[in-house]
Amino acid sequence: KRVAILISGGGSNMLRLVEDMTGDHPARPVLVASNDPAAGGLDKAAAKGIATAAVDHREFPRDRAGFEAALLKPLLAAEPDIICLAGFMRILTPGFVTRFSGRMLNIHPSLLPKYQGLDTHARALAAGDAEAGATVHEVTPELDSGPILGQVRVPVLPGDTPQALAARVLEQEHRLYPAVLRRFAAGNRTPLIL
Ligand code: GRF
Numbered sequence: 001k002r003v004a005i006l007i008s009g010g011g012s013n014m015l016r017l018v019e020d021m022t023g024d025h026p027a028r029p030v031l032v033a034s035n036d037p038a039a040g041g042l043d044k045a046a047a048k049g050i051a052t053a054a055v056d057h058r059e060f061p062r063d064r065a066g067f068e069a070a071l072l073k074p075l076l077a078a079e080p081d082i083i084c085l086a087g088f089m090r091i092l093t094p095g096f097v098t099r100f101s102g103r104m105l106n107i108h109p110s111l112l113p114k115y116q117g118l119d120t121h122a123r124a125l126a127a128g129d130a131e132a133g134a135t136v137h138e139v140t141p142e143l144d145s146g147p148i149l150g151q152v153r154v155p156v157l158p159g160d161t162p163q164a165l166a167a168r169v170l171e172q173e174h175r176l177y178p179a180v181l182r183r184f185a186a187g188n189r190t191p192l193i194l
Pocket residue numbers: 007008009010011012013014086087088107108109166170173
């Protein structure tokens with residue numbers, strides 16, 4: 001299976017996915033693309049010999065369809081079987097999402113269906129939750145709402161700041177996403193609860 005990974009920043013999740021796709025893994029990374037040409041993850045991918053592409057969304061103000069049309073060019077050229085959103089911070093239109101229906105994954109830093117959208121850790125702390133975590137789900141047109149493919153929980157600790165909680169969750173994202181992609185690429189969609 002050919003995997004394309006979309007990032008917006010440092011790409012720590014992308015890196016773990018790439019590092020796991022070796023040996024008898026049913027998938028290989030074929031492209032890492034970003035909406036930000038300065039995304040640090042692009043250099044990390046290039047250093048691993050993976051093709052990269054960047055389409056600056058700021059060149060398409062108020063033109064989401066134009067940005068996506070530009071992004072689709074390198075994306076379709078890579079002929080991906082699976083697309084992984086990994087720290088990708090742009091909302092994709094239903095038209096784009098349905099093109100890859102059933103084969104686009106995302107990792108979201110909350111225990112979905114709780115805390116769809118942004119600032120998930122601050123919201124969990126404000127609510128006084130005892131636990132937080134991350135979810136890998138299939139991407140559907142409704143934001144952060146597709147079928148859950150994997151979930152991992154972490155404790156909220158006394159005195160936690162959003163940053164401290166984010167770091168604890170991110171560490172578990174790095175375990176969860178590769179494990180879910182392995183199964184998904186092998187055709188197994190049963191949810192993985194770590
Ligand atoms: C992190 O906040 C992570 O929780 C979310 O995207 C952000 C950046 O991730 N999935 P990455 O380091 O770019 O993979």
